[in-house]
Amino acid sequence: MSGPDGLPPAEFHARRDRAQAAMRQEGLAAMLLTTEADLRYFTGFLTRFWESPTRPWFLVLPAAGDPVAVIPSIGAHLMGRTWISDIRTWRSPNYTDDGIGLLAATLAELVPAGERIGTPSGQETQLRMPLDSWAALQARLPRHRFTGDAGILRRLRMVKSPAEVERIRAACAVAGRAFARVPEVVHRGLPLSEVFRRFQVLCLEEGADFVPYLAGAAAPGGYGDVISPADDRPLAAGDALMLDTGLIRQGYFCDFDRNFSVGPAAPEVRDAHARLIEATRAGFDAARPGATAADLYRAMDRVLTGGAGGGDAGRLGHGLGLQLTEPPSLIPADDTVLEPGMVLTLEPGIDLAPGRIMVHEENIVVGTQGAAWLSPPASPGIVELP
Amino acid sequence: MSGPDGLPPAEFHARRDRAQAAMRQEGLAAMLLTTEADLRYFTGFLTRFWESPTRPWFLVLPAAGDPVAVIPSIGAHLMGRTWISDIRTWRSPNYTDDGIGLLAATLAELVPAGERIGTPSGQETQLRMPLDSWAALQARLPRHRFTGDAGILRRLRMVKSPAEVERIRAACAVAGRAFARVPEVVHRGLPLSEVFRRFQVLCLEEGADFVPYLAGAAAPGGYGDVISPADDRPLAAGDALMLDTGLIRQGYFCDFDRNFSVGPAAPEVRDAHARLIEATRAGFDAARPGATAADLYRAMDRVLTGGAGGGDAGRLGHGLGLQLTEPPSLIPADDTVLEPGMVLTLEPGIDLAPGRIMVHEENIVVGTQGAAWLSPPASPGIVELP
Numbered sequence: 001m002s003g004p005d006g007l008p009p010a011e012f013h014a015r016r017d018r019a020q021a022a023m024r025q026e027g028l029a030a031m032l033l034t035t036e037a038d039l040r041y042f043t044g045f046l047t048r049f050w051e052s053p054t055r056p057w058f059l060v061l062p063a064a065g066d067p068v069a070v071i072p073s074i075g076a077h078l079m080g081r082t083w084i085s086d087i088r089t090w091r092s093p094n095y096t097d098d099g100i101g102l103l104a105a106t107l108a109e110l111v112p113a114g115e116r117i118g119t120p121s122g123q124e125t126q127l128r129m130p131l132d133s134w135a136a137l138q139a140r141l142p143r144h145r146f147t148g149d150a151g152i153l154r155r156l157r158m159v160k161s162p163a164e165v166e167r168i169r170a171a172c173a174v175a176g177r178a179f180a181r182v183p184e185v186v187h188r189g190l191p192l193s194e195v196f197r198r199f200q201v202l203c204l205e206e207g208a209d210f211v212p213y214l215a216g217a218a219a220p221g222g223y224g225d226v227i228s229p230a231d232d233r234p235l236a237a238g239d240a241l242m243l244d245t246g247l248i249r250q251g252y253f254c255d256f257d258r259n260f261s262v263g264p265a266a267p268e269v270r271d272a273h274a275r276l277i278e279a280t281r282a283g284f285d286a287a288r289p290g291a292t293a294a295d296l297y298r299a300m301d302r303v304l305t306g307g308a309g310g311g312d313a314g315r316l317g318h319g320l321g322l323q324l325t326e327p328p329s330l331i332p333a334d335d336t337v338l339e340p341g342m343v344l345t346l347e348p349g350i351d352l353a354p355g356r357i358m359v360h361e362e363n364i365v366v367g368t369q370g371a372a373w374l375s376p377p378a379s380p381g382i383v384e385l386p
Numbered sequence: 387m388s389g390p391d392g393l394p395p396a397e398f399h400a401r402r403d404r405a406q407a408a409m410r411q412e413g414l415a416a417m418l419l420t421t422e423a424d425l426r427y428f429t430g431f432l433t434r435f436w437e438s439p440t441r442p443w444f445l446v447l448p449a450a451g452d453p454v455a456v457i458p459s460i461g462a463h464l465m466g467r468t469w470i471s472d473i474r475t476w477r478s479p480n481y482t483d484d485g486i487g488l489l490a491a492t493l494a495e496l497v498p499a500g501e502r503i504g505t506p507s508g509q510e511t512q513l514r515m516p517l518d519s520w521a522a523l524q525a526r527l528p529r530h531r532f533t534g535d536a537g538i539l540r541r542l543r544m545v546k547s548p549a550e551v552e553r554i555r556a557a558c559a560v561a562g563r564a565f566a567r568v569p570e571v572v573h574r575g576l577p578l579s580e581v582f583r584r585f586q587v588l589c590l591e592e593g594a595d596f597v598p599y600l601a602g603a604a605a606p607g608g609y610g611d612v613i614s615p616a617d618d619r620p621l622a623a624g625d626a627l628m629l630d631t632g633l634i635r636q637g638y639f640c641d642f643d644r645n646f647s648v649g650p651a652a653p654e655v656r657d658a659h660a661r662l663i664e665a666t667r668a669g670f671d672a673a674r675p676g677a678t679a680a681d682l683y684r685a686m687d688r689v690l691t692g693g694a695g696g697g698d699a700g701r702l703g704h705g706l707g708l709q710l711t712e713p714p715s716l717i718p719a720d721d722t723v724l725e726p727g728m729v730l731t732l733e734p735g736i737d738l739a740p741g742r743i744m745v746h747e748e749n750i751v752v753g754t755q756g757a758a759w760l761s762p763p764a765s766p767g768i769v770e771l772p
């Protein structure tokens with residue numbers, strides 16, 4: 001018996017147990033979770049409905065026992081298909097009380113007065129509920145203490161289970177097949193906006209469930225940034241084209257890119273691409289248990305700048321999984337120690353000239369002996385399009 | 387000269403002016419905005435990069451003068467293509483100070499001590515930054531007062547400009563063409579997951595930039611809910627199939643659905659579909675300036691239940707635009723008075739039996755004399771697939 005995301009209850013029992021062990025260490029009587037990724041992590045509640053910002057959704061994980069879902073009634077049927085048995089609903093939107101009374105009663109029932117309720121509050125977290133509701137909740141429970149989660153969610157979610165790694169691997173394989181087919185459908189003269197559409201079609205044909213993220217750019221000898229939407233400019237000979245996708249397969253993301261040259265590549269583009277691949281491989285070689293996120297940054301930066309650092313992106317890679325980007329960050333300040341099961345992007349960038357950059361990205365998983373590729377690693381030679 | 391979203395500066399000047407007029411009325415010296423939709427509303431900063439939750443982004447709109455962007459350096463190039471000229475950046479992620487120092491300095495410069503800084507805090511809003519950063523920001527500015535935005539963003543964004551209406555109309559037209567082609571590619575025996583993929587391909591072929599939202603279901607004589615992901619069950623004769631999409635064209639959403647019958651429709655499915663269309667038309671007829679959101683609810687509910695109300699969805703329609711769902715809500719408690727330029731979904735649902743529902747949805751815009759369809763309105767007869 002598995003829920004809407006297809007993972008078995010044992011997967012969620014293990015996540016619950018790891019969380020509760022950490023909560024005991026940190027002295028948390030419960031955790032209150034509000035985001036798509038955190039709720040799905042403990043329940044398997046898979047839906048695109050989070051695209052609607054209207055309704056808040058809550059999950060309470062007590063220090064002992066199973067999580068309790070406190071959710072809008074529109075989600076009752078789907079949550080009923082997960083392993084969660086205690087599902088409390090209200091009809092949302094409700095302008096008088098949009099779930100806060102029900103949530104406060106649930107917390108009061110599960111958490112003794114005076115105890116601590118933890119909510120993710122550090123770097124990369126968000127509270128997905130209105131600020132007014134957050135204030136109202138705390139006012140309703142004056143004898144409880146609302147605190148951060150001591151980084152528990154960050155630490156838990158950074159290390160993927162074998163089932164999670166397999167899903168990310170499957171998403172990467174879909175994108176790898178789609179990238180391999182780009183030369184079939186992309187050529188000089190095609191507007192970038194049409195390149196984006198055709199690439200998304202390739203992703204779907206190869207098995208993506210959704211393509212929430214696609215960025216890219218095309219410009220002579222390097223592009224201006226890596227987050228812009230597509231415009232209607234036709235591809236021209238000499239353009240460096242980059243496509244970076246975060247597609248979803250069974251609820252898990254891949255996140256990697258490919259560079260192409262429209263027609264023969266200029267020498268500096270060819271050289272930059274080869275250097276990016278070299279940097280990626282240096283990051284791959286450094287990715288062993290016991291190394292830190294900062295070590296991977298330094299290994300790649302040595303190839304890119306000789307160790308000078310820099311770059312507007314602010315980092316050379318990151319975690320991924322339920323979300324397109326997750327902790328850790330490959331930056332000098334991140335001393336996260338790598339463990340088997342961590343999934344990372346390696347994402348080196350090069351400044352070719354003012355306003356002209358190139359970025360390459362691959363996805364890897366840390367194993368007991370070293371890293372393994374999840375994305376099919378690109379060759380040093382940049383692919384040339386007709 | 388237009389920015390990455392293609393809208394001219396005059397569009398943003400008008401939005402700024404309307405906001406500042408409201409701020410003066412409410413006594414706000416500045417607004418602090420953190421979400422994708424709110425930032426884009428005032429800047430035209432269009433990117434899928436918000437899919438990455440890692441970095442916070444800030445926009446400060448003072449009571450006079452132009453907005454100031456306080457953003458990660460990875461966004462500097464793209465923000466530089468908008469009409470915003472005052473762009474302040476930091477290299478993010480930064481574990482010591484992820485933009486809070488820069489944001490506090492900006493607010494201190496623009497807002498006199500003792501004055502109020504408003505942030506959206508009511509129903510349907512979220513603060514997109516870590517709670518710890520939010521606390522740190524307030525601690526750095528002890529002489530400023532952080533308050534809600536008095537609903538200003540809600541009121542402003544509910545009324546669309548002609549340019550916004552045209553974009554939503556264009557998105558609706560794309561989805562309309564895609565729905566019309568469903569009988570070409572969907573048939574009995576096709577797994578629902580493959581139906582989802584093929585429908586997304588149709589949307590892209592017809593001009594969608596992205597298809598962030600697709601939900602749906604297929605089951606004999608009505609489905610269980612409207613937010614579930616696809617499973618691999620093949621379509622069977624007698625299934626009622628519903629596909630509900632929020633696709634994006636030039637940064638604006640449509641949000642409507644279509645129902646199909648796999649093979650000949652059972653009489654109760656046919657009747658339910660005709661009733662849903664009748665309810666939609668009742669909502670359409672009621673959508674005139676001066677009517678309230680609650681009036682539209684009642685007009686549809688009268689057809690659906692004779693006025694008894696109910697339904698797990700919690701409402702019978704909502705606003706849309708920059709986001710898949712926006713205020714108002716078509717519920718008895720929403721007394722929002724309709725104005726020309728408001729774009730709404732009409733989304734009646736029927737309970738056929740326990741666990742079997744059908745939902746229909748169209749998109750309309752309120753004009754000076756009454757409503758106009760943005761989606762091509764469906765006929766009472768349900769479309770039958772081979």
